[in-house]
Amino acid sequence: MATDESLAIHQRPTTTAHTGPLVAPSADRKTSPRDPLKPWRTAGLLLPLVLLALLEALVRSSILPAHLVPAPSTIAETLWQLGGERLARHIGASSARVFAGFGIGTLLALVLGAAMGLSRRLEALLDPLFQALRAIPSLAWVPILLLWMGIDEAPKITLVAIGAFFPVHLSVVAGIQGVDRKLVELGEVNRLSRRAQFTRILLPASLPQIFTGLRTGLSLAWMFMVAAELIAATRGLGYLLSDGRETGRPDLVFGAILLLALLGKLSDSVLKALEARVLSWRDTANAGTSTRGAR
Template sequence: MATDESLSLHPPTYPAAAAGRPSPPRDPLRRWRIAGLILPLAFLALIEALVRASILPAHLVPAPSSIFETLWQLGGERLGRHLGASTLRVLAGFGIGAALALLAGAAMGLSRRLDALFDPAFQALRAIPSLAWVPILLLWMGIDEAPKIALVAIGAFFPVQLSVVAGIRGVDRKLLELGEVNRLSRRALFTRILLPAALPQIFTGLRTGLSLAWMFMVAAELIAATRGLGYLLSDGRETGRPDLVFGAILLLALLGKLSDSVLKALEARVLRWRDTANDQAVSGGAR
């Protein structure tokens, strides 16, 4: 009978390629990645040229140079306070929401009874827009940090919970039968088969939840905040300063991209054992 070690989902290690065989490039997509970084800079340069040529109205679409000048005039300390406030709210809310979603999703994925009991309520709550939560949270929690973090946690909870349930339910039945043949305990079945097989979809849900956390953070700060990027958006709208509005939007895009890149790097590290069609295509060279 096969031992537990035979159930490892890690791909086997093959000997090194024969001497003289050309090794594949380390990153065949390097040129495309560089082009992906240059593309938004080229877009900003195009907007700058169109505004300078009076093709785009400056009072509606400010030149990127004026946007950067506005951010510079805010000062490092003042701008840092806004960035720090928004980032801390997202990290706290996303951490709470994702942790609760992982627990709830795992319980519902493993138990069809719990899934049948809670899924209708969760799907109904998931359809509620972010702004609809704001007056309720302000009424319950006041105007301090608690309602802002709670709103971010709500935004992060549902995509993560849904991905955990779908990931566990989508595990190949043959893997489960293999674990039962080898008489794995329920705990070993979860940790060695269900969880590794569901991790790719779970990480997809985490990345989606993180992006929604930034969106819900803006919704919270637009209404009840004295600092943060959402507050800058509201202040720019009320004072008629599109440069401040676009500056806050650019900072939100930058922070969202950086946070997603960190989570994507963590996903690549945790799931480095995978042997997928995409990995094979990359190792064989980009087309």
């Protein structure tokens, strides 16, 4: 005779498996939330235009002297009068020097920085020399490079490479040496080879700091390019700066500065977009601003 407990068990309702399509809860559905920073980004794009309009008004009202600070409309007219072909040659010459020097300097910095980051002995040997060379101003390199390499493209590209080398080198060394020790010990526990530890642990963990050094090195590459072209060049934005200074044309000087600012911003934006794509795996505090809202 079945007990009351067994009867109760047999009398429990049975459940059937759900055969229809599974519907995810509304909270789990993918949504495309509105970017809370979009108004601020729009304002950031409009801010330079507002400043230019304010400068135009100050110059037109004679509050600022036009012979010292030309109006933005005058600068635009000067650039227009240069002609698209002539202006493109100057921009192309400067851009080619920057990208060539930045590529060479970055490659050397990545190789030497990785070697010094992995070897404390090599860092102790080379770090005092690199720190001393890093303290030399850009203009101090110009006469040396002109004596060694002449006045062709070689000294200009070399100077740009020097400017890009040191910030990238420092970021690589600091990034590798700043990796969490627990991650390194985890690789040793799993018996990873030195190559596997570098490619799977050290390099991914140091990439954020390396990209910061790359962006800093790119900005310095533009600065060092101007220093090179101010001394010995017949084409380039640095040459336009020098030509405007010698001929007493502030509109040409400010026009070259404006072009440098635009090219520097454009190249930095490209590198920043590459950084966001390569480091999309990061789970940082700013990653959730689109869903939580900006403060």
